[in-house]
Amino acid sequence: MSTVPDLSTIPAGFDDPVLNSQSTFRLVLDALSRPGRISKLDVQAAPEGFNFATAGLALCLFDFNTPIFLSPLLRTEQVESWIRFHCSAPITTIPAEADFAVLAKGDSWPNLMDFNRGSEKYPDVSTSLILQVQSLDQGRTVTISGPGNKAPVDLQIEGLPEHFWAARADAVSDFQLGLDCFFTAENAVLGLPRSNQHTLKAGA
Amino acid sequence: MSELNPDALSAQNDTNAARATWMKMLAESDAVQIKQLWASNPDFESLEFEIFRRPERGLVMVRARAGSAGERFNLGEMTVTRCAVRLKDGTTGVSYISGRDVDHALIAAKIDALMQTDDHSAAAEVSFVEPLVEARRAKLQNRAEKISATKVNFFTMVRNREDKK
Numbered sequence: 001m002s003t004v005p006d007l008s009t010i011p012a013g014f015d016d017p018v019l020n021s022q023s024t025f026r027l028v029l030d031a032l033s034r035p036g037r038i039s040k041l042d043v044q045a046a047p048e049g050f051n052f053a054t055a056g057l058a059l060c061l062f063d064f065n066t067p068i069f070l071s072p073l074l075r076t077e078q079v080e081s082w083i084r085f086h087c088s089a090p091i092t093t094i095p096a097e098a099d100f101a102v103l104a105k106g107d108s109w110p111n112l113m114d115f116n117r118g119s120e121k122y123p124d125v126s127t128s129l130i131l132q133v134q135s136l137d138q139g140r141t142v143t144i145s146g147p148g149n150k151a152p153v154d155l156q157i158e159g160l161p162e163h164f165w166a167a168r169a170d171a172v173s174d175f176q177l178g179l180d181c182f183f184t185a186e187n188a189v190l191g192l193p194r195s196n197q198h199t200l201k202a203g204a
Numbered sequence: 205m206s207e208l209n210p211d212a213l214s215a216q217n218d219t220n221a222a223r224a225t226w227m228k229m230l231a232e233s234d235a236v237q238i239k240q241l242w243a244s245n246p247d248f249e250s251l252e253f254e255i256f257r258r259p260e261r262g263l264v265m266v267r268a269r270a271g272s273a274g275e276r277f278n279l280g281e282m283t284v285t286r287c288a289v290r291l292k293d294g295t296t297g298v299s300y301i302s303g304r305d306v307d308h309a310l311i312a313a314k315i316d317a318l319m320q321t322d323d324h325s326a327a328a329e330v331s332f333v334e335p336l337v338e339a340r341r342a343k344l345q346n347r348a349e350k351i352s353a354t355k356v357n358f359f360t361m362v363r364n365r366e367d368k369k
Contacts, residue, residue, distance in 0.1 A: 008294035012256040085257070085288075 005081035011045040013059050013086040024060040031191030032180065035144055036153035038136055038188050047082035049074045053184035054102060054130055061128075062087035062100060069098035069115075069127070071107040095127065102130045105159040112167040117177040126194075129181045134159030136185050146196030154201070155190070157183055165200055172197075226319055226333050230312035231301045233336040234343075242311045245331045248324070253314055257288035257298075259306035285309040295320050 014020035020042070027039040046055035062068060067090045068083060075091075083089050092098050095114040103109045118126035139158030142165065145151075171194075172178035178194025192198070230238070242248075261283060268279040287309040288298045297317025299309050318328040 007288065007296035007298070008290065010256060012254070015258075017258070017260060 005084050006077065007081070007085065009078060010082050010085050011047055011055075013045075015044075017059075021060045024056050028057060028060060028182075028189070028191070031182065031189050032193050033148055033191075035146065035148045035192050035196045036155055036190065038190050041187050041189060043187055047076075047078045049076055049079050049104060050082075050102070051132055051184055052187040053182075053189040054132055056187070057130055057182060057184065057189065058083065058089075058100075058102070059086055062089040064088040064090070066099035067092040067097050069093070069095050069101040069110075071101075071103040071109060073104045073107040074102055098127050099125075100128050100130060102132070104132050105134055109161055109164075112164075112171040112179060115171075115179055117171060117179055120176070123176040123178070126177070126179060129179055131160070131181055131183050133157050133183050133185050136183060136188050136190050141201040142198050143201055144192065144196045144198045146193075148193075148196070155192075155198075157190075159185075165198060168198065223316070223320070227299070227312075227316055229333060229336050229340065230299060230315055232340065233312075234339065235303070235305045235308040237339055238308055238311055238332070238336065241332050241335055242314075248314070248318060248328070248331075251318075251324075252292055253289040253317070254291075255287070255289050255310070257286070259285055259287040259309040259313075261285045261304050261306070287313040289313045289317055291317050291321065293321070 014024075024041055024043075027041060031037065031039050041053050041056035043052040043056040043059075046052050050058070058068075062083065064087075068087075069092055070079065080091055083091065095101065095110045096116050098115065101115060112129075115127035115129070116125065118124060135156075135158045137156055139156045139160075142155045142157065143152045144155060145153070168179070168181070175194060180194055181192040183190045183192065262285075263281045264284045265281055266279045267276055269276050282302060283304055284300055284302060285304055285306055285308070286298070286300045287306075288296060289310070290296045295317050297313040297315070297320070299312035299316055301309050301312055315328055315332050318324040319333070
């Protein structure tokens with residue numbers, strides 16, 4: 001049974017849906033094609049639990065045929081109503097079914113291998129992860145290398161679970177299967193596609 | 205609907221039915237008339253509406269069944285403009301109108317919100333809904349009269365075969 005979403009508290013979406021989604025899409029494209037570069041999204045409102053960058057990605061990328069997985073802390077009335085109202089996207093609780101997964105910091109994250117990593121024929125149907133973190137310029141240094149950057153790039157991402165990097169290494173080990181990640185903090189987004197390998201900097 | 209209290213449910217249904225009636229009236233009304241009515245009632249203009257879904261145009265697939273029992277088929281797409289606004293107290297008004305008139309959609313959503321408030325529903329009823337209902341009734345009556353004026357009565361004349369000779 002579908003229930004009527006409570007509209008009285010839903011935050012607004014884009015001011016100008018057409019132009020804002022286009023400019024956001026351009027930034028998202030840049031984020032994935034230049035891994036490690038931080039893009040700032042112009043978003044002023046988000047439901048409680050989402051940061052502004054996640055809200056921007058959602059408004060830009062989610063639609064009626066992209067099932068969304070939410071980590072437990074985000075499965076709130078407000079977030080779900082907001083997604084339904086602005087994106088018309090279905091919510092799923094099964095990681096493998098999701099086209100996008102939004103995982104909140106400090107929440108219990110499913111095993112990354114449970115998400116859809118695509119198939120050999122259709123690697124593009126994989127789940128894209130939107131990972132909400134504390135900050136994109138602090139924390140343990142990780143070096144990434146791969147298409148998009150001539151030289152290896154150092155990242156500092158604060159607020160990831162302990163085992164995240166090991167799990168990501170497994171998830172992208174058999175290219176072309178894999179998961180693409182967006183890290184978001186406040187209104188900043190940083191992309192890390194499956195094509196990039198990462199190494200943890202020793203001693204940090 | 206967590207509580208299945210029959211009284212509460214039927215009260216809810218009544219509210220929904222009433223709201224559906226005025227939403228239909230707002231959607232079917234003449235765009236020029238609704239804009240004139242809105243402009244001639246400047247009292248409501250001072251209220252602050254947060255537009256959390258700007259009027260946007262889109263296509264809706266209209267589906268139908270032949271004879272209400274046949275296979276469902278796609279009749280065709282129609283243009284729809286929708287809008288959602290919110291008053292300060294959280295009351296939300298939404299509108300779905302056919303066509304591409306964004307102002308019509310915006311005004312219809314605002315009136316829908318006003319009709320749900322305790323403070324403004326009576327005034328909005330008098331200022332907007334009643335004139336629209338009256339205009340619609342007049343329009344339908346006018347149409348019925350035009351049609352009835354062209355009514356043709358068929359009757360058969362008995363021909364006298366003798367005349368032909």
